Amino acid sequence: MALAFSSGPPDGGPRSAAKILDAARDVLSAQGYPALTIEAVAAAAGVGKSTIYRWWPNKEALIADALAEIFRAEEIPDLGDTHAELRHAVDMTIDNYTNEDIAASLPALAAGLLPHPELMSRFRETFLHRKRENIAAALRRGVQRGDLPHDLDTDLVQDVWAGTILYRRLMTDTPTDTALAEHLTRLVTENGSGFAPRASRTPT
Amino acid sequence: MALAFSSGPPDGGPRSAAKILDAARDVLSAQGYPALTIEAVAAAAGVGKSTIYRWWPNKEALIADALAEIFRAEEIPDLGDTHAELRHAVDMTIDNYTNEDIAASLPALAAGLLPHPELMSRFRETFLHRKRENIAAALRRGVQRGDLPHDLDTDLVQDVWAGTILYRRLMTDTPTDTALAEHLTRLVTENGSGFAPRASRTPT
Helix, strand or coil, X not given: CCCCCCCCCCCCHHHHHHHHHHHHHHHHHHHCCCCCCHHHHHHHHCCCHHHHHHHCCCHHHHHXXXXXXXXXCCCCCCCCCHHHHHHHHHHHXXXXXXXXXHHHHHHHHHHHHCCCHHHHHHHHHHHXXXXXXXXXXXXXXXXXXXXXXXCCCHHHHHHHHHHHHHHHHHHHCCCCCHHHHHHHHHHHHCCHHHHXXXXXXXXX | CCCCCCCCCCCCHHHHHHHHHHHHHHHHHHHCCCCCCHHHHHHHHCXXXXXXXXXXXXXXXXXXXXXXXXXXXXXXXXXXXXXXXXXXXXXXXXXXXXXXXXXXXXXXXXXXXXXXXXXXXXXXXXXXXXXXXXXXXXXXXXXXXXXXXCCCXXXXXXXXXXXXXXXXXXXHCCCCCHHHHHHHXXXXXXXXXXXXXXXXXXXX
């Protein structure tokens, strides 16, 4: 259990930490992020408020750790199939933003952390960096296979994928289903040159 | 002045409303959305708190109206040039999310409104519907000119544009500059088939 936002394991060690993080997710699901209080999490976990505050400086840090445990950022296996690997990456991203706990909290969390550069940097490390590295590795395999342009902008690909999914969940409330997953995957596998800065583009 | 979130003009009519909305933006810039209170806006506007509450039910509604005034959603002129019109659309979207007041507030606002379907629907109407309609009209002109596929998914195009820009501002803190604007524009003008559900795709 990585506790990126804690200053160390709380009283009672890992078992107590797990209980507190479980409780944090339960309260989050029931009440939503804005209404969530450390008091409510402490009550649900059956610990004192001071136990939580001893290890997490504030609500943002506690929730960030609680969500980090369920946020998908795994390595994408080398399947020898660029489309399949990219679809894995898109599905992973959709899972993250479709999980109600994560989807309802990440933007408010990000907004709450923005004024605190040090927390924000750990937030990006936790929620973005590892996922992006693992997806970039899959994209680079596609480049090596000749399925994607050599100068593919892997950051832009990921911003388009994650951005579109987050925007649909948050702003337009339209489905993030398998049709979207397939569409976003093919947008890259079949139009890779669109994601290359100076690729051999053919004008329309 | 459209006050989509107000139940009517406040005491003193349009001039008083303008003063309150100006004050709301000032306080928002200075303190950020989470810390903003109706009290602070009332003080900055030189009106009583009750004047504001008489017309706006809550902080979300007041801020939504204050931001709606500066949110770009204008009609895109017919320039006879699909690339230029789409670039106008992308620039408008970047402007909206680059404006500090809007960028810092929209996600928190959206998250705050999500539990209130009626407010959420007015929020979408105010911030999304008109902008999306005007951009869709420009995309349809591109289709009519034969520059874009006849079955272009105009919603997906807009979700990709706005999502990528919002995500860069909120999550990765990477530039939303003219290079990105041009890249997002060409992603559609030069790879339109990627945004068509069953278009004549060439496998890579």
